Amino acid sequence: MRYLPLTDTDRSAMLDVVGAPSIEALFSDVPESARLPGLIEGLPLHASEMAVERHMQRLSDRNIAAGSAPFFLGAGAYRHHVPSSVDHLIQRGEFLTAYTPYQPEIAQGTLQMLFEFQSQVARLLECEVANASMYDGSTACWEAVVMARRITKRGKSLISAGLHPHYVSTINTMAGFTGDVIDYTAPVLDAAADDEALIASIDDETSCVVVQYPDILGRLPDLAAIAEAAHSKGALLIAVVTEPVALGAIKSPGELGADIVVGEGQSLGVGLQFGGPYLGLFATREKYLRQMPGRLCGQTTDAEGKRGFVLTLSTREQHIRREKATSNICTNSGLCALAFSIHMTLLGEAGLRALAAENHRLACLAADRLGAVPGVELVNTSFFNEFTLKLSGNASAAVKALADRQILAGVSLGRLYPDAPDIGGGLIVAVTETTTLEDIEALAAGLQEVLA
Amino acid sequence: MRYLPLTDTDRSAMLDVVGAPSIEALFSDVPESARLPGLIEGLPLHASEMAVERHMQRLSDRNIAAGSAPFFLGAGAYRHHVPSSVDHLIQRGEFLTAYTPYQPEIAQGTLQMLFEFQSQVARLLECEVANASMYDGSTACWEAVVMARRITKRGKSLISAGLHPHYVSTINTMAGFTGDVIDYTAPVLDAAADDEALIASIDDETSCVVVQYPDILGRLPDLAAIAEAAHSKGALLIAVVTEPVALGAIKSPGELGADIVVGEGQSLGVGLQFGGPYLGLFATREKYLRQMPGRLCGQTTDAEGKRGFVLTLSTREQHIRREKATSNICTNSGLCALAFSIHMTLLGEAGLRALAAENHRLACLAADRLGAVPGVELVNTSFFNEFTLKLSGNASAAVKALADRQILAGVSLGRLYPDAPDIGGGLIVAVTETTTLEDIEALAAGLQEVLA
Amino acid sequence: LEEALIFEIGTTETTGVDLPAPAAGAPNRLGGLDRAESFGLPGLSEPETVRHYTRLSRQNYAIDCGIFPLGSCTMKHNPRLNEKVARMPGFGDVHPLQPESTVQGALAVIDELAEWLVTLTGMDAVAMSPKAGAHGELCGILCIRAALEARGDPREVVLVPESAHGTNPATAAFAGYRVEGIPATAEGRVDFEALKARLGPDVAAVMITNPNTCGLFERDMKAISDAVHAAGAFVYCDGANFNAIVGRVRPGDLGVDAMHINLHKTFSTPHGGGGPGSGPVVLSAALAPYAPLPFTVKQADGTISLIEEADVADHLPGSFGRMSAFSGQMGMFTRALAYILSHGADGLRQVSGDAVLNANYMLRSLEDLLDAPFGASGPCMHEALFSDASFAKGVSTLDVAKGLIDEGFHPMTMYFPLVVHGAMLIEPTECESKATLDQFIAAFRGIVERANAGDLGLTQAPLLAPRRRMDEATAARKPRLAWSPEAAA
Amino acid sequence: LEEALIFEIGTTETTGVDLPAPAAGAPNRLGGLDRAESFGLPGLSEPETVRHYTRLSRQNYAIDCGIFPLGSCTMKHNPRLNEKVARMPGFGDVHPLQPESTVQGALAVIDELAEWLVTLTGMDAVAMSPKAGAHGELCGILCIRAALEARGDPREVVLVPESAHGTNPATAAFAGYRVEGIPATAEGRVDFEALKARLGPDVAAVMITNPNTCGLFERDMKAISDAVHAAGAFVYCDGANFNAIVGRVRPGDLGVDAMHINLHKTFSTPHGGGGPGSGPVVLSAALAPYAPLPFTVKQADGTISLIEEADVADHLPGSFGRMSAFSGQMGMFTRALAYILSHGADGLRQVSGDAVLNANYMLRSLEDLLDAPFGASGPCMHEALFSDASFAKGVSTLDVAKGLIDEGFHPMTMYFPLVVHGAMLIEPTECESKATLDQFIAAFRGIVERANAGDLGLTQAPLLAPRRRMDEATAARKPRLAWSPEAAA
Structure with missing residues (x-):
């Protein structure tokens, strides 16, 4: 057993010290009845x-790796x-093998890295304080909703139609148990987000608007x-960023007035990994710190x-505070935060801007x-x-047909919104710096073929 | 330029200190004529x-990786x-990024690792002392021949027909310049090495026998x-081991009386890498140390x-001793020695024996x-x-035909001995623990097909 | 040489990547939201970046540097094979929403790991998506809550032993339950009589850690489960200590209804300085119908389907819903599966055996010097618990812990569980050699002797670490959580 | 905590690999040579192995930890991309004797790198197979020898400047030549007049390092070459310092006939604590016909052939033969090619520019405190040379070097070149930031001030390293080169 250092000689000597005839005796x-006599079958x-x-x-090898095919998810x-x-x-x-610091x-x-990470995230999102990471974007989003309730003492959350449906589901699951009211409708295939309708739905019981x-x-x-609009009703704006690279090109949520910004940090450093582990970003105003x-x-x-760094304000955390904790997180995403932070350090502002520009150029x-x-309309x-x-x-059918042609075409709205069949023609297409012009041509040709 | 930390601001500030108007001015x-005005074309x-x-x-991707095909080289x-x-x-x-210690x-x-490496090599080969590595087996072999001349003051080297022809070529190249006499004939496809003929060729002018x-x-x-036989004529036996894993199964050259043992250490830790960098092993008796x-x-x-380790006896080395150096090596194969040493530490004697046994079992x-x-004869x-x-x-033709079938069948003697066409039917086949029964079946079927 | 912050050495112009410079006049469809102002993110060239993080790393202690004798936190060797496997393109470079036909291998990993977890625990099903232990706890409690609600019997209380991990009461409270404690007996186990007395129609579940945080096996576990079930409640088992019994005892045989498994503890996915974790939850037949989305189903033709919102009604109509986006911690699944396959049924049994042997060796090698409050309660499981009873006045458990740092070791778990004064909880794991244990024991004995003798020098430890003791009070009172030019001054 | 030797913690029974136990009665065709006796190789489990080497590594200084200001040894950043590339299966996992059709990509790497090297040096051909710089030197000298012999004019003497690397005279002697020195001028360059005077029909070659080891460009290089050629001899250039001029000056334009290129210096393949290196040798048209085997040839159809013994007569009948098995340091070729492609023509020009700028910055920031014997000879190239002239009695260059260790830096090159007393040769390379240079300069100035003032405390340095000064005399007098139970006592 290559991972087990004890030799049989060691085991005997140690059992002598322990005063036991065998490991089994320990x-x-x-109860006898619960002890397996031999190996698990x-x-x-x-x-x-x-x-x-x-x-x-x-x-x-039974998977098609993203890098081995035209890829647009x-x-x-x-x-x-x-x-x-x-x-x-x-x-x-x-x-890699360090414990929580x-x-x-x-x-x-680890601690200096986390401090740098928090500082990077705060600057990227333009918020005053950021934490040391959450599980992922969806759980961070749900925690933000819970936090808004703690701050506003209101129980109604207004969710934009543009929020990732998995995030909506995650929030809904929790609301089902806590009794919070979640106000949400699926998006329609429209030219622009219907911000006015959303704004109109904010009222004096609204805890937060999630966009x-x-x-x-x-x-x-x-x-x-x-x-x-939210602030005028005493509600908080929770902004959700699932593509942090965008913030190398567009104004930050903090600058635009968000009170809590959560995000999925996977884009930088972490990789696709079939969905996890990812990296929850979480930032807010200093006044909401605690x-x-x-x-x-x-x-x-x-x-x-000497200057140094420590984990602090841990009296908010569940392993200390027990039933009075502020969240459901203990182990977080330290290593993913490190990857994000290193990637961000390599980029710097100049690199992030260049990266975002290249993404946007190719996407255009x-x-x-x-x-x-x-048969295709933008x-x-x-x-x-x-x-x-x-x-x-x-x-959805087009995506499957294209997958058979070794083209990973994007995400169909039908998969994300099974209950909204009127958007079944929708296909979400993402383009990054890894996309080549040949990839785009391949998708165009493939689409033409499967839609013909 | 991602690898260059200076910014243009830095460069200006530094040029000011240096007192130069531009980098070009440095x-x-x-001479103007040798200075390229712009980029290299x-x-x-x-x-x-x-x-x-x-x-x-x-x-x-334009290569067939050994791991992606039945492989017998x-x-x-x-x-x-x-x-x-x-x-x-x-x-x-x-x-990885350390300098010579x-x-x-x-x-x-690095130093303790090298000490452990030397100790492992000495035990593996059963010699008293081993050095901290050479470029590879072939250059180590050539250096051994040179060393034997220094010890015996004789200039005639007797090379066994069983020595790798590249090693023979390497020795011959040097002998062509130094005037040493190299006695060698290519092997014949015989059932056993002709040790008796080799022994008969040893005489009083023989510096070393290389086997x-x-x-x-x-x-x-x-x-x-x-x-x-060599010792009885005052000659040294240089044993050459190109597959150190074998020494987990067969007696060591040191035990069998070799005076100098050189080897190619690539088998352990280093990998194929299309031929380099590899790892020369070199060990001998303590009396020949200097x-x-x-x-x-x-x-x-x-x-x-406190116990510690240093590079020592460097007065033999060329960067110190200049024209009186004992060899042509300066930079050696430190990192490959590390890989070898770690792999050997993981194996230990028990693991090396098990590895050798598994190799032999599959080879049988x-x-x-x-x-x-x-049409095939062992x-x-x-x-x-x-x-x-x-x-x-x-x-050679069979090897090519099998390569077209994605089978890497082995090394043909025709490739190694272009001047000895009578052994053109010979195919050297190697089998290791990485060889599967399916691989063997594939080769058998392929051979049957191409020989039919 | 002190390592500066990236904000002190980087500039917003420096970059360690080569990308085309943004072209003027390129198409712009950003809707007028262009980010014009600099936001002050420093960059470093690649050489500076590599050096910065290399130097930072060298200020860390880690499993690769020495033992982590952290009771209840199971820090074991992370095989490098698992890192390699997780980076295979078919695992590392696949998108969670790729069409099923293009991720059959990834789904097979989930399915295969799920089967191992179910078999090793003797349970009926497993929810793979929880992202860490605490998330798994929540998942288990939500299953219980869903099951109770489904039978129209919502209840209000969850019972948690005093020795439980802090996450247990936190989770129950988060799910809307009132938490009540259960006392421990003098020998360090759950007081079964007290528990029985408290059971009633308002109790939804009992959360038990077994082996418990005193390092003892709960002998009455099966009886407890029977009593809980008889009262119409469920048994939640905190699986943080599963390493002690893996391959030898199946929680399902003890009547457990739900148990999360910290993959980074028992199955050695890297802890990474604080995560990521992964907390699959095994479930009994009673709870399986309420498991969260998504999950895998093996079809008759051998292909594996990922059941999401679209198909859940056909497969698991009682599912309580989604706990997070996508399908869980795939990167941890591949590592855990490689770990399990490497050990096999025989290796995992040896794992728990060696873990328990190492802990008992530790217990018996120290109990002459240190108070082991439950040392007479039988063999310990994978961890040994001591108290500060023998220390002279003025020396605390904290001082002993910091003293260990000067000897080159990471401290043990301190002040947990709460049921013991100045608790020191030591878990060597099966990955430590006898030589390492002997080294640790010798160093620890030296420090304990100083503590018992009242050597106040210990209160100054550590002296030899990259930092001396930190001013944590100021850190909490005047939090500086992000770099700013002023704060740096 | 001191790290034990594997022989002290491992046993011959322990292993960190899982392999089937040898079966009794298995077929045995070993010809009765079975190795029966134990040979005492210790094994460790994987956790112990990872920890042992991790701990050992932490006693090393490395580029990833800080600057190596080693004159003439060019230690620069090793991009991690190159490590990744070298491990691609098509490069890392191909056998050197695979059929040509199955290694076209590998051969293309060699061919492509060869083309870059030829273009960057302005030469006619390149021999790729030499395994390190010294091996490359030998290759170059053998080419010269082969060329001379081919024209029936064997000669006996090779001229080498006093400031040359020790490998130069060693190589010439190894190849059977008598070595004679050439003096240097007061400004640190080759004495052209003395050289001219010595040239004659017995001189086979002149070996010159340019930029030379005093950090200066040999202004007369072209004239020297012309004179050497006129005397029927060849010019060998030691390419160790090519980093100073890459992308700006082509040695071929200076009349060089042969020059080895240390890929680990100029093109940043990792030094690995002492190798592997790789020393391709570029050759002039006069020497190209004698290049060693094997080499690549691009066929009309775009495929690439590897020319070995079988085909050499058709392609290069004058080849002097093989210098080693197989085709050279492929693993270094992939890294060097990735490095070159990453930099491109513009980046490589910037490399030499920044390297020279950094060295001049160093020179000018220190020369007020330290004697810079050739500081007035013009700008230095990539390295700055100082002498110990300013040090007070009792303090040596060695002490200053060891003092740097206590400041957290690797020492500079010491006592080389030999033409300067107590030489200190500093080469920062282009990979160091201004901030690092400033840090180094500040620390160095502090030490030099102590040395100039005669602070004998420096003779005790280092105090803060993993070890104090080592007893090298005993090591050489009573060598202990392998572990034995007795020697360990």
Whole structure:
């Protein structure tokens, strides 16, 4: 057993010290009836590294990797080029195999990184404070709704039609148990987000308005107007960013007046990974700091006066506060935060702007090219790197047909909104710096073929 | 430029300090005529990481990787499973990007590793001392011949027919310039190495006898007898091991009487890499220590009495000794030595023995199966994990035909011995723990087809 | 050399990536929302970046550097094979919403891991999507709540032993329950009589950790489960300590209805300085109908379907819904599956055996110097619990912990569980060699002897770490959570 | 905590791999040579192995930890992309003897890199197979020797400047030549007049380093070449310092006949604690016909052939033969090619520019405190040379070097070149930021001030490293080169 250092000689010597005749004897407190006499049935024996690797490789080969086909999926998870040094650095054992930095004297590496991460996120989103990460965008969003209730003492949340439906589901699940009222309708295939209707729905019982930016269809809602309306009714604006690269091109939610900004940080450093682990971003105004969920890293000094960092305000956290905790998060996404932070450091503002510009440039090219395919109509008037097409046929069927042609065409609205069949022609297409002109041509040709 | 930290602001500030108007001005000592006014012609501009990776991936995809086809090549380079932790550890920046450990106070990591490596090699080969690595097996072999001349003051080297022909060529190249006499004939497709003829050729002018073990055809020469004969004439026995895994199954050259043992260490930890970088092993008797080429790491103590390690006996080395150096090596194969050492540490003696046994088991299976193919005859009576087949047709042609069928069948003797056409039917086949029964069946079926 | 912050060495013009410079006059469909102002994100070239993070990392302690004797936090070796596997393009580079036909291998990983978890726990089903242990706890409690609501019997109270992880009461409260404690017996186990007395029609569930946080197996577990079930409630088991019994004891055989499994604990996915985790929840037949979305279903033809909102009505109409976007922590699933396949049924049994042996060795090698409050309660499981009873006045558990740092070790878990004064909870795991244990024991004994003798020098420890003790009070009173030029001054 | 040797913690029974146990009675065709006795190789489990090497690594200084201001040794950032590329299966997992049709991509890498090297140097051909710089030097000298022998004019002497790398004379001697020195001028360059005077029919070659090891460009290089050629000899250029001029000056334009290129220096393949290197040798038209085997040839149909023994007569009958098995350091070629493509023609020009700027900045920031013997000879190239002239009695260059260690920096190159007393040769490379240079300069100035003032405390440095100064004398007098139970005592 390559992972187990004890030899049989060690085991005997240790059992002598312990005063037990066998390892089995150490389990004497387990009732006989619950103790398995031998190996668990139905499972194979241990396997060599080579055998395991082969098995996993076979499974991996049964997937079409995004990088091996024209690829246009987004809808909350984006494929970006991650510099090699990011993965190299996060695999350093001192980061990869470290524990939560509760012992700051020997965890300054993780702690300084978290402080830098928080600072980067705060600047990116233009909020005063950010936490050290959440599980992912959807759970961060749900925690923001809960936090808004704590702040406003109101129980009604207004959800924009443009919020990712998985996020909506996540919020709804929790609301089903807590009794909160969630006000939400699925989007319609319209040219622009219906900000006016949303604004009109804000009332004096509204705790928060949750708006995705850019939204699920790639549209850019008028955050500033919504913020103003929400504030005028005493409600908070929660902005949700699922594509942080966009903020290298468009105004930040903080600047536009959001009170809480949550996001999915996967785009930077983390990779697609079939949905997880991802990285929840969470930022807010300083005045709401003590209502914020999640771990926080703060600057302080040590006994010799040297600058250092510690986890702080942990009296909000559940492992300390028990039933009075502010959130459901304990283990978070430290390693993903590291990856995000390294990628962001490599980019810097100049790099992020260039990256965003390249995404937008290619997306504009793609929108024009794809919109010109017979039977295809571009829905968006504005977008960043993702837009929605209206197909003459069923988009889910088109996606399947294109997958058979080794083209990963995008996300059909039918899959995301099974109960809204009138948007079944909608296809969300994302374009990033990894998209080539050949990819766009391949999709255009494929669409033309399957829609013919 | 992602790898260049200076900004234009920095450059201006620094030029001010330097007192130069421009970077170009710093090249004023270069004659105008030799200074290129602009960019070198014919070369593209800088490229993004993504673009370079794509280009290299395209080139990589134009090769058939050994792991993606039934694979049977050996002849001096062997495909073994390398545990993932090996590659992880050698990529730690502190190993990967360290300099030669001339400053021992801040290089104990590399130095202790080298000391452990030397100790492992010495035990594996059963020699008293080993050095810290050479470029590869072939250059190590040539250096051994040179060393034998220094020790015996004789200029005639007797090379066994079983020595890898590339090694023979390398020795011959040097002999052509130094005037040494090299006595060598290519092998014949015989059942066993002709040890008796070799022994008969040893005379009083013989500096050394160079014998590969197992030899190029996979045969196991009688090292003990050759050693005895060589010693009786005052000559040294140089044993060459190109497959160190074999020493988990067969007696060591040191035990059998070799005076100098050189080897190719690629099998453990290093990987195929199309031929390099590889790892030269070099070990000998303590009495020849000061004639040994290459870097050496020794144990000592520091000013506080703590155990530590340093490079030592460097007065043999060319960067110090200049024209009186003992060898042509300066930079060696430190990182490959590390990979070898880690892999060896993971194996330990028990693991190496198990690995060798598994190689031999599969090789026996393969020899029987392939020898039963019509038109194929097994040449070897004994072997470890590599043996030679005599095909009814031309082996080079068979190798090509099988490559077209995506089977990498082995190394034809015709390729290695273009001047010895009578062995054109010979095919060297290597089998390791990475070979599956399906691979063997595929080769058997393929051979049957192309020989039919 | 102190490592500066990226904000102190980077500039907004510097970058470590090469991208085409934004072209003037390129198409712009940003709806007039262009971000004009600089937002102050510093960049570094690649060499500076690599060096910054390399140097930072060297200030960390990690499993790769030494033992983490953290009771209840199970820090074990992370095999490098698993890192390699997780990065295979078919796992690392697939989108969660790709068509099913293009991710059959990824779905097979989930399905295969699910089967192992169900088999190892003797349960009926497993919800794979929870993102960490606490999220899994919540999932389990929501299943219970959904089951109770489905039978029209909403209840209000969840009982939690005093020794429970803080996440247990937090989770129950988060799901809307009132939390009540259950006392422990003198030997460190749940007071079964007290528990029985409290059971009633208002109790929705009992949350139990087994092996418990005192490192003991709850001998009465089956009886407790029977009593809870008889009272119409459910048994939630905190699976944080599953490592102690994996391959030897199946929680399903003990009557457990739901248990989360911290993949990063028992199945060794890397902790990464605080996550990501992954918390699949195994469920009994009574709770399985309420499991969350999405989940995999193996079809007759061998293909695997991912059941989401569109199909849930046909497959699991009682599902309580989605707990997060997408399908869970795939990157952790691949690692955990590789870990499990590597160990196999025999290896996992050896894992729990060695983990328990190492803990008992630790217990018996220290109990002459240190108070082991439950040392007489039988063998411990995977962790050994001590109190500060022997320490002289002026020296605390914290001081001993910091003293360990100076000896080159990470401290043990401190002040948990709460049922013991100045608790020190030590879990060596099966990954430590006898030589390492002996080294740790020798160092620990030295420190304990100093503590018992009242050596106040310990209150200054650590002296040899990258930092001395930190001013945590100021950090909390005047929080500085983001860099600013002023704050840096 | 001191790290033990694997021999002290491992056993011959322990293993970190899982392989089937050897079966009794399996077929055995080992010819009776079974290795029966134990040979004492210790094994460790994977967790212990990872920890052992991780801990060892943490005792190393490396580029990832800080600057290596090593004159003449060019230690620059190693991009991680290159590590990734080298591990692509088509490069990392191909056998050197695979059929040509199955390795076209690998051969294309060699061919493409060769083209870049030829273009950047302005030469006619390149021999790719030498395994390191010294091996490349030998290759170049052998080409010269082959060319001379081919014209029936064997000669005996190779001239080498006093400031040359030690490998130069060693190589010439190894190839059978007598080595004679050429003096340097007071301004640190080759004494052209003395060289001219020595040229004659016995001189086979002149080996010159340019930029030279004093960090200066040999202004007379073209004239030297012309004179050497006129005397029927060849010019060998040591390419160790090519980083200073890459993209700006082509050695071919200066009349060089052969020059090795240390890929790990100029093109940033990792040094790995002492190798592997790679030393391709560019050749003039006069030497190209004698280049070693094997080499690549691009066919009319675009495929690439590898010319080995079988085909050499048709392609290069004058080839002097093979210098090693197989085709050279493929793993370094992929890295170097990725490095070159990443920089491009513009980036490489910036590389040499920034390298020279950084060195001049260093020179001018230190010369007020330190003696810069050739500081008045014009701008330096990529490295700045100082002497120990300003140090007070009792303090040496070595002490200053060790003092740098305590400041967190790797020392500069010491006592080389030999033409300067107590030489200190500093090469920052283009990979260091101004901030790092300023940090280094500040620390260095502090130490030099102490040295100039005669602070003997420096003779005790380093105090803060993992080890104090080592007893190298005993190490050499009583060498302990392998572990043994006795030696460990």
